[in-house]
Structures are given as C-alpha cells and as structure tokens.
Amino acid sequence: MIYLDNAASTQVHEDVLKEMLPYFKEQYGNPSSIHRYGRLASKAIETARKRIAELINANQNEILLTSGGTESNNTALFGVMRQNKASQLITSHIEHDAILEPCKQLEKEGFNVVYLPVDSYGMIDIEKLKRSITKETALVSIMFANNEVGTIQPIKEIAQICKQHNVLFHTDAIQAVGKIPIDVNEIGIDMLSISSHKINGPKGIGALYIKNGTNLDPFILGGGQENGMRSGTENVANIAGFGKACCLAKENLDKNAAHMKNLRDHLTSRIVSEISHVSVNGNVENKTPNNTHFTFLGVNGEDLIIKLDEYGVAASTGSACSVKTQKASHVLMAMGFSHEQITGSLRMTVGLYNTIPEMDQTVDILKKVVQELRSVSPFKAKYGF
Ligand SMILES: *Cc1c(COP(=O)(O)O)cnc(C)c1O
Numbered sequence: 001m002i003y004l005d006n007a008a009s010t011q012v013h014e015d016v017l018k019e020m021l022p023y024f025k026e027q028y029g030n031p032s033s034i035h036r037y038g039r040l041a042s043k044a045i046e047t048a049r050k051r052i053a054e055l056i057n058a059n060q061n062e063i064l065l066t067s068g069g070t071e072s073n074n075t076a077l078f079g080v081m082r083q084n085k086a087s088q089l090i091t092s093h094i095e096h097d098a099i100l101e102p103c104k105q106l107e108k109e110g111f112n113v114v115y116l117p118v119d120s121y122g123m124i125d126i127e128k129l130k131r132s133i134t135k136e137t138a139l140v141s142i143m144f145a146n147n148e149v150g151t152i153q154p155i156k157e158i159a160q161i162c163k164q165h166n167v168l169f170h171t172d173a174i175q176a177v178g179k180i181p182i183d184v185n186e187i188g189i190d191m192l193s194i195s196s197h198k199i200n201g202p203k204g205i206g207a208l209y210i211k212n213g214t215n216l217d218p219f220i221l222g223g224g225q226e227n228g229m230r231s232g233t234e235n236v237a238n239i240a241g242f243g244k245a246c247c248l249a250k251e252n253l254d255k256n257a258a259h260m261k262n263l264r265d266h267l268t269s270r271i272v273s274e275i276s277h278v279s280v281n282g283n284v285e286n287k288t289p290n291n292t293h294f295t296f297l298g299v300n301g302e303d304l305i306i307k308l309d310e311y312g313v314a315a316s317t318g319s320a321c322s323v324k325t326q327k328a329s330h331v332l333m334a335m336g337f338s339h340e341q342i343t344g345s346l347r348m349t350v351g352l353y354n355t356i357p358e359m360d361q362t363v364d365i366l367k368k369v370v371q372e373l374r375s376v377s378p379f380k381a382k383y384g385f
Helices: 014-020 036-055 069-081 097-108 126-132 155-164 236-251 253-274 301-310 330-334 339-343 356-375
Strands: 063-066 088-092 112-116 137-141 168-172 191-195 206-210 278-280 291-296 345-349
Touching (some): 014 236, 036 236, 069 097, 069 137, 069 168, 069 206, 088 097, 112 126, 236 253, 253 356, 330 339
Parallel strands (some): 088 112, 137 168
Antiparallel strands (some): 278 291, 291 345
C-alpha cells in the first residue's frame, strides 16, 4: 500500500511509540497523586508541555492539553465567546468542520458570525476582514493552512489587523504545525490549535496555545486539572507521545518539509505532464509542502479513490471528516468551483515515510485508473477522451 492521506492522519513515529510505552505498564500513576507514581506521571506531562510550547515558541504555561484539534477549536471559540459581552465572531467559509459546527451552535445561542469569502485559490478577502470588524467583534478565527487544498493564509497580516482593532485572534494551525515554522510571539497570535496525530503523534491528544492574559471560560468541569480549564485525569501516555512528536517536528522541520515538498513536486509535475484535462488546485505559490490537489475532468473523485485503493494507493477527495456525510466540499464551493470540478477532485498528501519510487508508482497507477474511468465517462464525447 502507498499511503497518500497524511492530512487525514499520520503513522506514529517509532521514537514516539517508545516514549509512550512506559506509561501503560510501569508508570501508570494518576498525575494528581502525591506518591512517586503520581509525581513521575506529572513530571512526564510537564516535560511534554515544554516540548509542545517550544515547537511554536510559546511559554510552557500557555499550553492547554486537550483531546485533539477538534476540542482545541471548540475550547477557543466557546471559551472566548460565552464569556464575552461583545457578540460577533469572524471566521471564513473554508474552515474545518471543527470550527464551522461550533460557529453554527454559537449562532443558535444568539451570537453573530461573519464568514469571510475566499478567492479561487482559497485566500481570504483581507479587505472584507477589515470592513467586518466592529465594536461588537470579540474574536477572529482563521485557519493557518487549509486541510483540503493546503492554501496558507497571510496569518501575520491578519494577526496585525486584529491587534490594531483590539480583537482576539485564534488560528486552527493543525495543518501548518510541523510543516511551516511558527512563532506565536513573532506573528502575534492569541490562540492556536494543534493536533498530535497530524504530526506523527498518537490520536486523541492535542493542545490549545492560549497567550498569557487571555481569558477563556473552561470547557470541561470537574477535578480542576489543567488549571481548572479542562478537568479529567490526563492521558499521560498520549501526552508524552505528543510531546515527543513535537520535539521531533521541531528538530527536523526543515528537513521534513524539504522531503515532503520534493515528493509532492515530483508527483505533481509528472501528473500534470502525463495526464490530460487536469488542473492543480489551491495556491501553488503558497501551500503546505505535503499537499497536492487536482481536478480530473470527466472523472468521479469517489470512483477514483475506490479504484486507487484497489491498486494499493490511499488518497482522498478532501476532508476525511466530510466524506462519510457525502457532502460536496464546502471549501471547493467557496473557491467557486463548478459541480463538475468538485466531483473530479482528488487530494494527495505525502508524509515522512513516502518515497520517490512510491510517487512514480502512484502516477503509473493513476494514469491507468483515470483512463479506465474516462473510457466510460458521460463526458467522454465532450472532452474527446
Ligand atoms: C484534523 C483537523 C482537525 C481536527 O483535529 P482532530 O485532532 O482530528 O480532532 C481540525 N482542523 C483541521 C484543519 C484539521 O486538519
């Protein structure tokens, strides 16, 4: 199998797994306990917290541990809005469902949510952002990089606009962390979401960076862990693994990004030159190094995924989370794609363990599969396949 769905999830790094194992068998204490078992578990959490902070140049006490990217996003949005007198939130049409669904809930609770449009590359309208901020605006939440097409937003410019207007700024950086260097202080970010399983860590663990001095309502109430912000006994093994994944991501960031970019560019250039009626989507000049996204005219993306899977290639039409609900991609719709363009879309996202021979094999398989599907396509005559 060739795994090209690293934006959906990644393989756990060998060293990450090693870091986690002791917390299942020997060091299984509750971090809140006073005895040695408890102290060791608590120490493991603080080591991990430091490593997570270092990846984005934050302070250790600015890292809130959560159950993953989804919870980090929910904590940021509900935590700020529900305690705020100002009632407006500004976001974009191309956010992950882990932002859009909390926004829908906030609208039900009476908050005003403004969704910024994007252009055909998936870049948000900065002028519209400036015009949308009012006295009522409490929070702006714009993703760092998009999970479907990889487009990177001008995050520093957005952060500066928020600062000028005294508005808090949150970013879902789940697809950017570990791929692009991020310094929360230099950029001027107030809150930032991270997920472990997108950076070769375990699933079900993540973090929300909360700049010192930012006030949020707690999301889960109970025993008061995480400074009262998120109660519940900490998932020590996952936290330790996440910490190690951050440490490795920081150490190898340039090397990993170059590796991914090299694979991605090789794959993309061969596909573009060897398959007809194909376009590359997203902002090619400004996208995450692991992402490539295509439209193959006259082909149904779902059929393509199934065929590719039969031949041993794991790819995706877009967001793993919305595939099950069979919705047309809200990201591509916001980018102004036609129904036919959306139908023919395919996302391939490379990772640490992919190789150049795998890219070549993928292109050979893809050529065959696209040709097969086009030979029975209702658009056959239209495009003259
Ligand atoms: C994966 C992802 C999420 C959700 O993170 P989980 O840890 O799976 O809950 C949110 N936003 C983006 C952009 C993602 O890619």
